[in-house]
Amino acid sequence: MTLAVAVQMDPLESINIAGDSTFALMLSAQARGHRLFHYTAEALNHADGRVWARAHPVTVRRAAGDHFVFADPVSLDLGSDADVVLMRQDPPFDLGYITATHLLERIAHRTLVVNDPASVRNAPEKMFVLDYARFMPPTLVTRSLDEARGFLAMHGEIVVKPIHGNGGKAVFKVDAAGTNLSALIEVFNMTWREPHMLQAFLPGVAEGDKRIVLVDGEVAGAINRIPGKGEFRSNLAVGGSAVKTELTPREREICAALAPELKARGLLFVGIDVIGGEWLTEINVTSPTGIVAIERLDGVDVAAMIWDAIEAKLAARGSWRGGDAS
Numbered sequence: 001m002t003l004a005v006a007v008q009m010d011p012l013e014s015i016n017i018a019g020d021s022t023f024a025l026m027l028s029a030q031a032r033g034h035r036l037f038h039y040t041a042e043a044l045n046h047a048d049g050r051v052w053a054r055a056h057p058v059t060v061r062r063a064a065g066d067h068f069v070f071a072d073p074v075s076l077d078l079g080s081d082a083d084v085v086l087m088r089q090d091p092p093f094d095l096g097y098i099t100a101t102h103l104l105e106r107i108a109h110r111t112l113v114v115n116d117p118a119s120v121r122n123a124p125e126k127m128f129v130l131d132y133a134r135f136m137p138p139t140l141v142t143r144s145l146d147e148a149r150g151f152l153a154m155h156g157e158i159v160v161k162p163i164h165g166n167g168g169k170a171v172f173k174v175d176a177a178g179t180n181l182s183a184l185i186e187v188f189n190m191t192w193r194e195p196h197m198l199q200a201f202l203p204g205v206a207e208g209d210k211r212i213v214l215v216d217g218e219v220a221g222a223i224n225r226i227p228g229k230g231e232f233r234s235n236l237a238v239g240g241s242a243v244k245t246e247l248t249p250r251e252r253e254i255c256a257a258l259a260p261e262l263k264a265r266g267l268l269f270v271g272i273d274v275i276g277g278e279w280l281t282e283i284n285v286t287s288p289t290g291i292v293a294i295e296r297l298d299g300v301d302v303a304a305m306i307w308d309a310i311e312a313k314l315a316a317r318g319s320w321r322g323g324d325a326s
Contacts, residue, residue, distance in 0.1 A: 003034040003314070006055060006082040008041055009089050009101070009287075012068045018312075021289045021303075023067070026060045031157035036060065037076050037230040041089050042102040052077045053106045079107035084310055085094040086114055090287050091166040093124050098287070112313055114306075115285050116266030123265065125282045126163045126197050131261075135254050135280040145185045148198055152178050157201035159232075160184055163194055166239075166286070173201060173232050204276025205232055210245055211290040213302055214270045216309045217259035220302045221294035222247060242293040248277035258283070268313075269306055 009015075009022050017023045026036055039055040056070040078085055085104060091097060101117035108117055127134060140151045141163065152158050152174060160181075161171040174181050208224035221230075224245035247255075251274050264269055271288030273281045291302035303326045 003029070003032075003083040004037065004081060005029050005034050006037045006039065006053070006076055006078055006085045007058075008039060008053075008085060008087050008104075011040065012038055012058070012060075015064065017064055017067045019136065019289070019292045021291045022086070022287070023060065024292050024295075025088075025304045026058075026085060027062070027305060028301075028307055030060060032307060035174075037074070037082070038070070039076070041096060044100060044103050046106070047134065049106070050077060051079055051103050059127045062242075069242065079110045082111050083314060084112050084114060087117060087120065088287050091164065093164040093166075093286060110315070112310065114266075114268050114310060116268075119265035119267050120285050123285050124164060125166070125284050126161075128210050128285065129224070129280060132254070132262040132280055132283075135257070135278075136199075137275070137279045137281065141193045141195045142198065143185075143189055145182055148181060148185050149178065151198050152176070152181060153265070155200040158195060158198050159201050160198050162188065162192055163197045164192075184275055199281065201232075202275045202279055204279075207276070208243070208245070209281075210251065210274045210277070211242070212247065212251060212255060212274060213288065213290050213294060214255060214258070214272065214273050215302065215305045216268050216284075217263040217304065218248065219252075220305050221291075221298055221300040222251075223290055223293045223297060240292075242297065244297045247269060250278040254280050268309055310321055 007022065015023055027221060030036055036058050037055040038058045039053040043053040045052050053076050054073050055076040056073050059069045061067055075084060088105060098121055101121040104117040105114050121183070133139070138155055140147060142148060156176045158174050159171055161175060165171070172184055174184065206227065208226050210222055210224050212222040213220045222245050224243040225240040225242055227240055254272070254274065258272065267285050269288055271284040271290050273284070275281055294300050294302050
């Protein structure tokens with residue numbers, strides 16, 4: 001049967017279709033005969049218990065620069081006209097993002113939202129991971145320069161990053177001498193009101209930072225992201241490259257520990273980051289990526305696995321509308 005799939009994401013013209021996970025999910029849904037609707041988070045509306053968006057029915061195709069065609073926009077009631085909402089806009093995880101989760105939470109009992117909006121709001125990448133500190137490198141969350149200096153003295157080299165950042169942006173390495181640490185904390189404090197995350201630098205990042213994708217708590221695949229020349233950051237968005245990999249016993253232990261909570265929270269599509277085969281650094285739930293590279297390197301169709309899981313959840317709910325939006 002046909003699903004009506006509302007995709008809440010960034011403007012389609014801005015994406016790189018060669019590696020974009022949301023676009024891969026859209027292609028996979030379309031191949032199954034599902035109807036796609038695109039809107040941005042700014043288009044959400046609420047009144048009288050209804051949540052709706054001015055959305056474009058859309059067709060997608062693998063043709064860079066000519067990768068989508070919009071039909072005339074419709075008023076899409078997300079609680080009654082859509083079977084699934086994919087909440088896939090990129091961070092920053094700011095008040096706009098949080099407000100979108102509040103609005104989508106109001107229809108989540110009627111329409112399947114992936115990932116669950118309340119859980120996304122309550123499990124930002126660098127906060128949720130603190131529940132699994134036993135798998136993490138030494139970590140400090142603070143705005144205090146004195147605390148930062150003490151942490152540096154204890155661990156030698158460290159990294160400093162915004163607690164709600166993404167894609168490797170604004171991640172700094174500080175050497176053992178503490179060069180520019182005070183200036184860096186000053187800039188971070190001026191830029192963000194929330195505390196920041198400091199972690200012991202892991203030399204093993206030179207051999208890669210592994211992205212492991214879990215679908216409804218089960219391992220779907222993984223890639224190892226290697227930093228580019230002159231970089232310590234391995235994110236693909238800042239020039240890292242993806243290579244084939246296998247999971248270590250420790251990584252499988254981490255995934256097994258996470259699985260029950262991911263399933264319980266409705267976090268169906270999750271990407272975790274592990275350095276050196278043993279150190280968990282993030283649990284990505286807002287707009288995780290990596291499925292295109294996994295398919296390219298390993299031939300695993302993670303997008304199809306995600307749609308299988310979505311369809312199974314809808315079947316269990318007895319909810320399957322087909323999308324009669326107008």
